[in-house]
Amino acid sequence: MLTFIGLGLYDERSITVAGQQALRNADRAYAEFYTSKLIGTTVPALESYHDVEIEVRDRAGVEQHPEDILEAAEEEDVAFLTAGDTMISTTHVDLRLRAHDRGIETRVIHGVTAQTATSALTGLQNYRFGKATTLPFPYAHGADGLPASVTGTIDDNRADGLHTVVYLDIKVGHERIKEDEYMTADVGADLLAEEYPDLVGVVVARAGSPDPLVEAGTMTDLADRTFGDPLHLLVIPGECHLLEADALVELAGADRDALNVA
């Protein structure tokens, strides 16, 4: 049995109770933190809190060499842990399908995602978001200006009156960098300000933590502020219902006149 368990967004207590029970009952636990990370805890703290040993795998150890994970899951109850919800990433869908091919039973115990938390913290309604996008570090996409995937998504959603989540790049264990690197929202806003200097964005920092921050402003404004510890993301509101606008004004300090209120 291979159980994919989402650890949620912040620390060792962000997992569900069902997830915690499955983790404690597992014979063996693997984890990866290259797709995202829990900022509020460490692997030893997770191990101690949940009374388990966790073997952390890098990208190659999950994507290229998952054989021993699969072999273990043929014999024992194996837990595979990630931040957020495990199945948000194609990487882990691939692992699940490989397990299926071997006749290994799989299950998923979901975790809270940044997408959920973003909607909840901003007051923007979940069914009014369009497609999401990720803003890469300039060195990672290797060209001048914003990638077409980012501007295309923002422009299409705005044309349809929909909100856009802009995830900010994370590089963990990347060959080009010495230590983990998280794009902060001021850097993201500065990149977006090239094309959209006066567009209103909403920074969501530390979603799922005890001290989340939600702050609105134009991209030019946001580029000059700081938002504290990671993880950060940006939301670009589309057309806002009255209550959504109220929430952005009240919870994020948005300028009502700068919003597109339906």
Place this chain on the structure above:
Amino acid sequence: MLTFIGLGLYDERSITVAGQQALRNADRAYAEFYTSKLIGTTVPALESYHDVEIEVRDRAGVEQHPEDILEAAEEEDVAFLTAGDTMISTTHVDLRLRAHDRGIETRVIHGVTAQTATSALTGLQNYRFGKATTLPFPYAHGADGLPASVTGTIDDNRADGLHTVVYLDIKVGHERIKEDEYMTADVGADLLAEEYPDLVGVVVARAGSPDPLVEAGTMTDLADRTFGDPLHLLVIPGECHLLEADALVELAGADRDALNVA
């Protein structure tokens, strides 16, 4: 202090560990189950498992008469509970803003949502979903045929190659019905088959439970099947990446030739 706590999707163990701790430490707990419900538990079971008393409010008791909730939160630590994530619904954003207006500190402890679970269970990638929509009971929207909000959303997303979540109507404590009513996926598919008989849909039933079901077929096919206990929803896949198509074939029994594979 007013703490909004999402109970997640299924039973008393779907809450996060952080949510459970906050609930146990609260002086008073309110809940509502008219926006959604936990199918795998009851209020007495929740009370017993978490060792708290829970006062359940109907829609009027949250939206029209929240004064005593707010008064309690001025003096004590009050928890407000819902299925999924509390802030997904505008109803509760309104309650949060009312609390803010009174100077009451608020926080949100997120829960797993159907949106997250849908992406995870189908293998369809979260950033490739467009806007979501809700399919109402025909008596609730009061006109023949599918509402334009539903067909418009599906058509726009398909034109952009994006996946669509179609939530199915829930009526709890509605004046027109005697008992709680959940639209099942066969009924939803039958309604959608009027316009889209050959379109491939994916049923997700009991997301977040220990026995979720994921099944693909044309709307005409799905209308003739049964999917067991609620809650159900439907996904309409847009253009699929190869791995998304693999997942739908492997996990949902989709006919690969009927999918739109990029």
